Amino acid sequence: MTAAASPRVELTLRGVILGIAITAVFTAANVYLGLKVGLTFASSIPAAVISMALLRAVKSSTIYENNIVQTVASAAGAMASVIFVLPGLVMIGWWTGFPFWINFSICAAGGVLGVMYTIPLRRALVTQSDLPYPEGVAAAEVLKVGSGARDAEAAGEGKAGLAAITLGSVASALFALGTGLKVFAAEVTAFTRIGTTGAATGIGASMSLALVGAGHLMGIAVGIAMATGLAIAWGVAVPVLTHLYPAAGDAADVATKIWSTKVRFIGAGAIGVAAIWTLGKLAAPVTRGLASALAAQAKRKAGNADDLPLVERDMPIGWVALTSLACLVPIAILIIKFVGAGPLAPLVAPLTGVALAYIVIAGFAVAAVCGYMAGLIGSSNSPVSGLAILAVLGAALMTAAIAKPLIGDGDVKPLVAFALLVTGVLLAVAVSANDNLQDLKTGQLVDATPWRQQVALVIGVVAGSAVIPVILNLLNAANGFVGGPEGISHDPLPAPQATLISTIATGVIGGKLDWGLIGVGGVLGAVLVLVDETLRRVTRNRAAGPLALPPLGVGIAIYLPSAVTFPVVLGALAGWIYDRLVSRGPSGEVAKRLGVLAVSGLIVGESLFNVALAGLIVATNKGSPLAIVGDAFEGPATLLAAAAFVLVPLALYLWSSARAKKV
Numbered sequence: 222m223t224a225a226a227s228p229r230v231e232l233t234l235r236g237v238i239l240g241i242a243i244t245a246v247f248t249a250a251n252v253y254l255g256l257k258v259g260l261t262f263a264s265s266i267p268a269a270v271i272s273m274a275l276l277r278a279v280k281s282s283t284i285y286e287n288n289i290v291q292t293v294a295s296a297a298g299a300m301a302s303v304i305f306v307l308p309g310l311v312m313i314g315w316w317t318g319f320p321f322w323i324n325f326s327i328c329a330a331g332g333v334l335g336v337m338y339t340i341p342l343r344r345a346l347v348t349q350s351d352l353p354y355p356e357g358v359a360a361a362e363v364l365k366v367g368s369g370a371r372d373a374e375a376a377g378e379g380k381a382g383l384a385a386i387t388l389g390s391v392a393s394a395l396f397a398l399g400t401g402l403k404v405f406a407a408e409v410t411a412f413t414r415i416g417t418t419g420a421a422t423g424i425g426a427s428m429s430l431a432l433v434g435a436g437h438l439m440g441i442a443v444g445i446a447m448a449t450g451l452a453i454a455w456g457v458a459v460p461v462l463t464h465l466y467p468a469a470g471d472a473a474d475v476a477t478k479i480w481s482t483k484v485r486f487i488g489a490g491a492i493g494v495a496a497i498w499t500l501g502k503l504a505a506p507v508t509r510g511l512a513s514a515l516a517a518q519a520k521r522k523a524g525n526a527d528d529l530p531l532v533e534r535d536m537p538i539g540w541v542a543l544t545s546l547a548c549l550v551p552i553a554i555l556i557i558k559f560v561g562a563g564p565l566a567p568l569v570a571p572l573t574g575v576a577l578a579y580i581v582i583a584g585f586a587v588a589a590v591c592g593y594m595a596g597l598i599g600s601s602n603s604p605v606s607g608l609a610i611l612a613v614l615g616a617a618l619m620t621a622a623i624a625k626p627l628i629g630d631g632d633v634k635p636l637v638a639f640a641l642l643v644t645g646v647l648l649a650v651a652v653s654a655n656d657n658l659q660d661l662k663t664g665q666l667v668d669a670t671p672w673r674q675q676v677a678l679v680i681g682v683v684a685g686s687a688v689i690p691v692i693l694n695l696l697n698a699a700n701g702f703v704g705g706p707e708g709i710s711h712d713p714l715p716a717p718q719a720t721l722i723s724t725i726a727t728g729v730i731g732g733k734l735d736w737g738l739i740g741v742g743g744v745l746g747a748v749l750v751l752v753d754e755t756l757r758r759v760t761r762n763r764a765a766g767p768l769a770l771p772p773l774g775v776g777i778a779i780y781l782p783s784a785v786t787f788p789v790v791l792g793a794l795a796g797w798i799y800d801r802l803v804s805r806g807p808s809g810e811v812a813k814r815l816g817v818l819a820v821s822g823l824i825v826g827e828s829l830f831n832v833a834l835a836g837l838i839v840a841t842n843k844g845s846p847l848a849i850v851g852d853a854f855e856g857p858a859t860l861l862a863a864a865a866f867v868l869v870p871l872a873l874y875l876w877s878s879a880r881a882k883k884v
Contacts, residue, residue: 231285232673239275240293240677241684243268246829247294248688251301253831256308256696256714257429265360265660267386267821268294273364274383284364288669291360292660292677296336297685299656300328302605304693306613306645308716309723311697312705315638319693323559326551327642328686331584331649334548336678337541338588338650339657343671346592347662354596356438357662363814364667377884378811385815385877389822390829392869393430397830400428401847403854405862408784412473419467420460421476424451425784428862432785433870434823436792437799437816443774444793447786450488450778453745458484458779480782483738485721488780489610490742491749495772496590496608498750536672552646553577559642563635568624575619576643583615584647588654595655596662605652612647613722616640617729625730633730640726653682712845717781742776749775792870796820799874803881812881819873 247264272290276282307324310316347354363382399405405428412423436444455476462479469475556576560569587608617640624636657678664674701708702716704723728734749772760768778786796816803812837846850858 229285229670230281230283231670232289232676233286235279236272236276236286236289237293237677237680239272240268240290240681241297243271243290243294244297244681244684245688247298247825248301248685249692250825250829251298252304252689252692253696255301255304255718256702256716257831264298265291265295265356265656265663266363266817267825268298269360269363270379270382270386270818273379277379284667285669287364288664288667289674289677291364292664292674293681293684295360295656295660296332296653296678296681297688299652300332300649300682300685301689302652302655303328303331303645303649303689304716305605305609305718306641306648306722307693308697308702308705308719309641309726310638312702312716312719312723313634313637313641313727314705315634315641317706318697319690321690323555324690324693325686326555327645328649328689329683330548330551330555331580331646332653332682332686333679334545334552334580334584335588335650335653336657336675336682337545337548338585339592339654339661339678340536340541340675341538342589342592342654342658343661346589346596346658347665354659354662357596357659358666360659360663361666363818364663378814381811381815381880381884382818384880385818385873386822386825388876389434389819389873390826391822392873393434393823393826394830395826396428396430396865396869397827397834398847399862399865401830401834401845403845403848403850404858405865406855406859407862409859409863410473410784412471412476414472415460415464418464420464421472421479422455422460422463423473423476423783424455424787425782426787426791427784428866429788429827430823430866430869431827432788433792433795433866434820436789436794437796437820439789439793441793441797442769443771444790444797446771446774447778447793448790449770450775451783451786451790453775454480454484454488454779455783458487483735485780486735486738487742487745488776488778489721489725490739490744491746491776491779492608492742492773493611493614493739494743494746495750495776496611498746498772536675549577549581552580555646556642560639563638564631565624565627565635565639568627571623572620572639575623576616576639579615579619579643580646580650583612584650587612587647587651591651591655592658595659605648605655608651609644609648609718609722610725612651613640613644613726614729616643616647617726619643621730633727636730637723637726640730641723644722644726653678715782717785721780742779746772746776792820795870795874799878803878806878806882808881808884811884812878815877815881816874819877820870823870823873 243264247268251264269287269291272287272294276287276290307319307327311318396405400407408425408427410423410425412421414421459476459480462483463475466479466483468478553573556573557569560566560572565572590608591605617637620636620640620643624639625633628636660678661671661674663669664671696714697708699708701713702719703713704720705713707713725734749770753770753772757767757769778790799816800813803809803816806812834847
């Protein structure tokens with residue numbers, strides 16, 4: 222009997238329930254991380270480890286069932302990236318909180334539409350592509366080792382993997398506790414004036430082990446790209462612009478203001494051009510993927526479905542079309558209610574029609590680009606937020622063209638809010654596709670049934686969409702967001718991506734966006750694309766693979782705060798050194814996998830601790846409920862944080878290497 226015809230335990234009720242339970246944890250962690258630092262992490266690997274540990278005692282459990290669990294949890298956790306837009310509606314004063322059903326509808330309808338788009342894209346970007354999919358491949362390896370066999374060696378590595386992620390989580394949570402106690406400094410910065418020209422610059426590093434873990438997972442190529450972006454932003458752009466626009470005051474304040482009001486838009490332009498280039502490269506493979514999907518459907522109608530290879534057994538294309546149309550119904554209702562309740566009500570019909578067309582067409586485009594970049598550099602660093610910049614530019618221009626005559630010189634807030642709403646739906650499509658193709662790559666490598674995994678993706682999207690507004694409301698009450706009403710703690714979350722997106726929407730609609738800076742960024746993006754393509758062509762025959770300088774990674778580092786990107790660069794460098802050192806020994810591959818799980822724990826532990834801390838802030842009505850020292854302890858706190866910041870990852874790497882030798 223062939224593998225395709227063999228009965229298998231795959232899409233089970235217990236697997237779905239376990240995936241949904243894990244969902245609550247990782248979605249909450251990702252919401253917090255995204256609001257704090259503008260990055261989210263792929264949760265497929267830790268979800269797979271937890272699934273294998275919990276289902277190991279069930280004799281009938283299989284690698285396919287564990288794959289379903291990680292698919293549900295990963296798809297749900299990925300939806301948290303919609304927080305790159307939604308907090309903007311609070312920042313501009315349109316919302317005071319996050320209405321559950323509105324936010325759920327944005328996430329669920331957009332996310333399921335993203336799943337539908339990934340079905341034809343799967344052929345173009347997974348089965349017919351040589352993209353590396355680093356996180357998808359890593360998750361598949363974890364599943365194979367932990368679930369592929371029940372011998373002593375596989376069981377030994379499975380236990381070691383669970384220990385690694387647990388140890389990393391505990392270490393990271395304890396480090397975050399030190400920050401909450403004020404014993405550790407939250408950030409270390411150094412800014413200075415340059416000569417007598419008035420120029421200023423500096424660098425910062427958030428004492429966040431989660432960012433170190435994210436850097437390890439992203440890899441050295443992205444780390445180098447982000448280091449390049451740091452050098453361009455803080456070594457060139459900020460000094461030059463602070464010299465051209467001199468201002469009195471503290472060096473940190475002057476440099477940070479120039480970066481936030483000018484340099485970030487250069488990064489936005491670079492990201493936009495790089496994303497458009499990527500989309501152009503996808504035209505041919507996407508066309509082939511659609512043709513393949515239609516051919517498979519024709520075979521089913523002819524009664525030859527059983528002859529289809531397992532890899533071709535997607536959800537039928539007819540179901541895909543009907544489900545996609547069904548997703549547009551709640552989106553249309555949402556838009557009609559949103560527009561009809563405000564001053565734009567006379568334009569409800571044209572705004573709804575144009576918005577739906579924009580979501581359908583641009584949604585497929587951003588899904589394709591995000592899927593491609595997830596395959597290239599991993600979903601944790603795929604340009605979701607960068608594409609949100611393009612999406613909000615289009616939405617704002619569309620909104621202004623239709624509705625600005627009605628508003629005239631009046632308040633543009635309703636127009637900005639509508640542009641953010643449309644961008645939020647588009648982003649839900651993008652983040653869904655961004656993660657789903659990574660999961661489908663994992664499924665391909667473990668011989669999963671595509672249509673069953675696609676059903677699991679829909680379940681995960683809906684489950685995650687139910688968690689997101691709850692966590693957003695909690696964090697809004699506890700912290701609030703920079704630029705909006707403060708929360709109880711008076712320590713607002715920076716929400717860097719939402720700040721940028723709402724600023725762009727306001728600038729476009731208000732006619733105050735500095736297109737010149739975006740144009741400079743566009744030119745820079747074109748140069749970066751040229752450098753990247755040249756590097757790949759010249760080094761394509763390298764035994765270790767071609768060299769690359771992902772232009773999106775450079776752009777992201779330009780518009781994210783240096784305090785966020787610098788620890789990521791350090792994490793990428795540390796991971797590269799660790800992998801090179803352990804690869805020399807006989808247990809190198811095991812050590813690498815344990816390293817991945819340990820740094821995944823760094824992300825999970827810190828994120829979950831801070832979500833719990835937000836709950837404590839709300840419950841106690843205190844901004845720093847755990848603080849045991851005051852501001853006078855700032856000097857020692859900086860030294861202690863810096864020391865622990867280095868020693869904790871080093872200890873985890875040493876433990877992973879030593880434990881691998883015992884597996």
